[in-house]
Amino acid sequence: MATTGAAAVPSGTVTPRWRRRLRPYLLATPAVLLCVGILYPFFVGVAYTVYNFSDANREPSFVGLANFTDILGSDTLWHSARVTVAFAVAATTVETVLGVGVALLLQRSTLLGRLLERLLIVPLMVAPIIAAIMWKLILLPEVGWVRPILAAVGVHGYRGTDGAGAAFFWSVVVDAWLYTPFVAILALAGLRSLPNSPFEAAAVDGANWWLTFRRLTLPMLWPYVLVAVIFRFMDCLKVFDIIYGLTAGGPGDATTTLQINAYLEAITYARYSRGMTFMLILWVVVYAISFVLVRYLGRVQNRAAGISAGPTAGTPDAAPGAPAGAPAGAVAGSGAG
Numbered sequence: 001m002a003t004t005g006a007a008a009v010p011s012g013t014v015t016p017r018w019r020r021r022l023r024p025y026l027l028a029t030p031a032v033l034l035c036v037g038i039l040y041p042f043f044v045g046v047a048y049t050v051y052n053f054s055d056a057n058r059e060p061s062f063v064g065l066a067n068f069t070d071i072l073g074s075d076t077l078w079h080s081a082r083v084t085v086a087f088a089v090a091a092t093t094v095e096t097v098l099g100v101g102v103a104l105l106l107q108r109s110t111l112l113g114r115l116l117e118r119l120l121i122v123p124l125m126v127a128p129i130i131a132a133i134m135w136k137l138i139l140l141p142e143v144g145w146v147r148p149i150l151a152a153v154g155v156h157g158y159r160g161t162d163g164a165g166a167a168f169f170w171s172v173v174v175d176a177w178l179y180t181p182f183v184a185i186l187a188l189a190g191l192r193s194l195p196n197s198p199f200e201a202a203a204v205d206g207a208n209w210w211l212t213f214r215r216l217t218l219p220m221l222w223p224y225v226l227v228a229v230i231f232r233f234m235d236c237l238k239v240f241d242i243i244y245g246l247t248a249g250g251p252g253d254a255t256t257t258l259q260i261n262a263y264l265e266a267i268t269y270a271r272y273s274r275g276m277t278f279m280l281i282l283w284v285v286v287y288a289i290s291f292v293l294v295r296y297l298g299r300v301q302n303r304a305a306g307i308s309a310g311p312t313a314g315t316p317d318a319a320p321g322a323p324a325g326a327p328a329g330a331v332a333g334s335g336a337g
Contacts, residue, residue, distance in 0.1 A: 049277045055270035067277040076253075076261060077281070084257040084282075087168070087243070088236035091175040095232055098176060099183025100225060104213075106184070107191050117188070120181040128178060132245025135174045136161075139246075164254035167247040171255055175242050179235070183228040190224025191217070223301045230293045237286050258282040 049067055051060040071077050102120070106113045123131070138144045139160045147158045161167040194217070202212045240259035243249065249256035249264070256264075258278060266275025 045276045046280060048273050049280050051273050053273045060273075063273075067273055068281075071274065071277050071281065077258075077278070079253060080256050080258045080261045081285070083168075083253075083255060084237055084239075084259075087171065087175075087239060087255075087257060088233055090168075090172045091179075091236045091239075092229060092233045094172060094176045095180045095183050096225060096229055098180045099228065100187045100221070102180065102184040103187035103191055104217075106188055109192075117185075120184055123178050123181050126178065128241040129245045131178050132174060132242045135170070135177070136246050139170055161247050162251060164251060167251060167255045171243050171246055174246055175236065175239065178242070179232060183225075183232065186224055186228040187221065190221045194220050220304065223297070223304050226293075226297050226300055230290070230297060233293065234286055234290050237289065238282070258285075 048060075050062060050064055052063045052066075053060040106116055126134075139146055141147050141158055141160045144160070146160075150156070150158050159166065161170050198216050198220075199212065202216055207215075238259055239257060240263065243255050243257060244260055244263070247255045249260040259282065262275045262278035262282065264275075265271045265278055
């Protein structure tokens with residue numbers, strides 16, 4: 001027997017209209033509270049940058065942009081900015097090159113490769129400050145094992161992290177030791193997700209390893225590598241624990257980054273407003289660089305997916321599975337030459 005739609009729905013199960021309207025707001029409430037909890041400390045810190053608040057001045061007084069003009073006009077800021085950028089570029093470059101190299105070595109799924117994959121995550125389990133203290137003990141000229149090894153190969157005069165160049169060098173080494181596995185794991189995941197057909201075609205055409213890597217592997221892997229580069233570069237711009245645990249920003253101010261300067265101002269010298277001003281300047285720098293890198297990543301991913309309207313994307317002679325701009329025969333043509 002046929003029944004009408006209104007008669008099929010029991011009257012007791014109809015949700016009142018006010019509850020249907022209220023439901024989206026109730027569901028969004030946890031997200032709103034989370035956003036407020038995240039943004040409130042940030043804006044409190046921003047507010048303190050326009051005051052003069054320190055242990056010596058417990059009654060905050062409004063100073064406008066005086067903290068910014070004072071810090072932006074000081075050599076301390078620009079020196080620490082140069083150290084921060086130099087460290088970020090050096091550490092990210094080393095970690096990217098080593099990480100991709102390790103991923104290429106472990107690309108084939110062998111028993112040894114699977115064992116090394118598990119060992120790769122060991123440094124990622126160590127807290128950065130613990131890693132810095134471990135390496136500080138290793139690098140001590142009196143009890144560490146670096147000096148005997150260098151002496152055995154004829155290098156004498158090792159002084160640990162006493163020199164400015166040595167302190168910077170070992171800071172990069174410790175950061176690379178800790179985070180190269182992160183880049184390697186991302187690159188390895190990317191390598192194993194690449195299609196086989198372009199590489200099989202390159203092998204049939206007689207392309208050597210270097211040509212295959214340069215024309216096929218690296219362009220197709222680049223979106224994965226770029227994700228790791230963005231993460232590591234942003235982290236290196238904010239580095240604190242590794243450098244502070246290893247060198248405390250010294251010798252002198254040789255490894256004093258923006259984060260360490262903010263720590264010294266806010267905690268060591270108890271000048272809270274100046275410390276927050278340093279942090280806000282660092283946040284602006286990191287945000288601007290991250291914005292540019294993320295936009296570049298989007299373009300690279302679109303190009304790799306064939307979404308962008310490149311000159312060869314989607315053309316009939318494009319190699320199956322190859323990135324945009326890598327038509328069939330490109331590798332073979334270059335290799336034959």
